[in-house]
Amino acid sequence: MNIMENRNYLLAAVAAGAIIMGGGGILLGRSMAVQPVASPAAAPAETEEEGHVEGQILMDAARVKGAGIMTETVQAGGLGSEILAQAIVAATPDGEAILTARADGAITRIHRRLGDAVGAGEAVAVIESRDAAAIASERSSATARLVLARSAYAREKKLFDARITAKQDLEAAAAALAEAEAEARRSQSAAAAAKLSGDGRTLAVTSLISGRITKSDARLGAYVTAGTELFRVSDPRRIQVEASVPAVDTRRIQPGDTAMIELPGGETVSAVVRSATPSLDPESKTATIVLVPGSIAGLTPGQGLRARIKPRGGATSGPIALPDEAVQSVEGRDVVFVKTAKGFQAVPVVTGNRGGGRIEIVDGVKPGTVIATRGAFMLKAELGKGEAEH
Incomplete structure (x- = not known):
């Protein structure tokens, strides 16, 4: 009986231990199944990895400008559709003025020097000339004759109205007055054209346009003859680009064709063809194509550069042409960087x-x-x- 009780007690103890161990296993399993909370530092990295676009470069406008990165709009037409020409920046016909001496004389004053700004009608220098005295004398004589002719006409008109003199006397006085008025106008015009001073002793050399003095050959005290070039004034806002094009390509170019002007720093300026010279230069055997730039920024008269002219009759499909530096090799592939709202995107191309x-x-x-x-x-x-x- 004792043996049976001990056996039953042992079996009950083993069963109870199994139940306790099973419950503990369940608790242990549950505790091992809980995942650790991700650290805050790991979340941004995971988000950035998910939002990354292959080949994308995030760069705002300020950073692009600071890095000196230039962009260009792709235009249709390959190398065969472009006409490359050497060009020079020149002043327009009304953008440069040559200031000359209006009469023989000595330069007594110089008001402006090389590089100075000058306004239209402003005196740049003064010449003391004997011709100035002659012009002043003619103007004074013409004025005096005009006063006398007016007085004579008024007297004849009064006598004629009183029926004292004949009509032909009045007509003669009227003719003399008209002649005196014409002579007075001529002398006034001569004095104004010569820029005669108020005292009638000197002549002023005045600028015809507003701009800057780009050339100065005047020397104080120097005696110059009429027509001698003393100064040259240019307006930097009135410029054009003159491209030298071979005769075989000139026939393809028409007014209104577009062009791109390449500046030394790598920038480009759009332009439009204005006209072409009807003849060739005897030395270079090229025609001059006049281009009107869309912007004068970076253009200086006398500056040499290159122009790419695109005739409208050229190809509008097929290959396009880009500067060599626009194409880069990345992992063995040729790519270009396309401007996007956030920066640039590398795009593979076939060259x-x-x-x-x-x-x-x-x-x-x-x-x-x-x-x-x-x-x-x-x-x-x-x-x-x-x-x-990444």
């Missing part, structure tokens, strides 16, 4: 022929796309750093 610092793009971008040209290598470096971080 074609090269020449004259330009490269054809066969596929990858379309006309109207804005891409980075100057400074594209900096975007390549930024892209490399960004991809390494």
